[in-house]
Amino acid sequence: MTDELGRIFREAWISGVKKHFPGEPKPGYITPWEETPEWERQAATAVYEQIRQFIELSGGNTSKLTREQKGRFVAICWIAQIYRHIDSPKASYVADWDALPKWQRETDADIFEAIE
Secondary structure, three states: HHHHHHHHHHHHHHHHHHHHHHOOOOOOOOHHHHOOHHHHHHHHHHHHHHHHHHHHOOOOOHHHHHHHHHHHHHHHHHHHHHHOOOOOOOHHHHHHHHHHOHHHHHHHHHHHHHHO
């Protein structure tokens, strides 16, 4: 079951990248679940759970959040996972919301809404 939750997150990410990325995305952005590194699978599962718990603990009122607020939540949860799994991540891996490209912000919001 846990693996399936991470897979849902990953599939929402891939779908968002294909929809929002300008041009041809890097192969790593759309790597299928089966080929995704183990640390990234763990991170995807953890962030899925954080989003699900946030929705549940909010009594479903996350539907009142803006797309930006939803995307920001996904982004900050993902950054925490990057720090958990990578000792010295590249600055781009832990960039704040305003520094993320538009396609990534839109994809993060799509992920939240897919789980919601």
